[in-house]
Amino acid sequence: GEDVEQSLFLSVREGDSSVINCTYTDSSSTYLYWYKQEPGAGLQLLTYIFSNMDMKQDQRLTVLLNKKDKHLSLRIADTQTGDSAIYFCAEKGRFQKLVFGTGTRLLVSP
Amino acid sequence: DGGITQSPKYLFRKEGQNVTLSCEQNLNHDAMYWYRQDPGQGLRLIYYSQIVNDFQKGDIAEGYSVSREKKESFPLTVTSAQKNPTAFYLCASRYRELTREDGYTFGSGTRLTVV
Numbered sequence: 001g002e003d004v005e006q007s008l009f010l011s012v013r014e015g016d017s018s019v020i021n022c023t024y025t026d027s028s029s030t031y032l033y034w035y036k037q038e039p040g041a042g043l044q045l046l047t048y049i050f051s052n053m054d055m056k057q058d059q060r061l062t063v064l065l066n067k068k069d070k071h072l073s074l075r076i077a078d079t080q081t082g083d084s085a086i087y088f089c090a091e092k093g094r095f096q097k098l099v100f101g102t103g104t105r106l107l108v109s110p
Numbered sequence: 111d112g113g114i115t116q117s118p119k120y121l122f123r124k125e126g127q128n129v130t131l132s133c134e135q136n137l138n139h140d141a142m143y144w145y146r147q148d149p150g151q152g153l154r155l156i157y158y159s160q161i162v163n164d165f166q167k168g169d170i171a172e173g174y175s176v177s178r179e180k181k182e183s184f185p186l187t188v189t190s191a192q193k194n195p196t197a198f199y200l201c202a203s204r205y206r207e208l209t210r211e212d213g214y215t216f217g218s219g220t221r222l223t224v225v
Contacts, residue, residue: 008150033213042116042200042216050211088152090213096141096160096206098214102152 004091004101011107018076020104022089025070029091032065033098034074037086046074046087076106084108112137116201116217122225123188123195131186131220133201140206142184143214146170147198156199159184160206188222196224 003025012018024032030051035043049056049063049072056063062075072089086103093099114135123129133142141160145153155168159178173192178184184203188195198221202214 031211031213035213035216040219040221042218043202043214044216045213048211048213096204097143097155097158100145100153102150 004089004099006087006089006101006104008102009105009107011109012079014079014081014108014110016079018074018079018083018106018108020074020076020087020089020106022072022074022101023070024072024089024091024099024101026091026093026099027067027070029093031092032063032072033090033092034061034063035088035090035100037088037103039085043088079106079108081108081110114139114201114203114215114217116199116220118220119218121220121222123222124225126190128187128189129222131188131199131201131222133184133186133217134182135203135215135217136182137203137215138181138205139203139215140181141204142178143202143204144168144174144176144184144186145200145202147200147219153200156186195222197222 005023033048034046037043060077064073088103090098090100117132143158144156154170157176159165175187200219201217204214
């Protein structure tokens, strides 16, 4: 079955690194995604990783994929208060539908 | 600029009323989706459509209906049969090709409240 799990909350100080974790269950997933949702808004695609990659870096964002353990993580370097949001991981499941995690609320304090 | 537009941003419904949420995209995307978001529960799929004049139920379709008469438009009707409709509703779209890695493009959402 398709199930994506995330921890609900993460709190960090400004300037620290944030690491948001995600586990998924569908080993056939080809792409995995990270989305950001600011209050009262829709979801914005942050980055994605193809399943044959271990790591992808994009400016302050680093995505790590451990396919053996079905574990995905998003690291945000030098976290800023503007990074406070809900972060969703998602996998591309059957019929090209995205399956979303429950979201991790990141709170960045000054 | 291309995008996906949801309207209205806020909607209030009285008990027993049907209301329709609008979703329009000019991205030439083939597939469109409706999600419901409740606090702490992530996104739950209500309905989706991969081509015009065709749509499928998602995980929580009861009490909702949709139509897909045009490629650009995928309105969602929340009927009186939906007993707990207060939530944030998100519309999304994507290309149909299997090789694209773009994921979904989301609208900015409609917050529906029962009064």
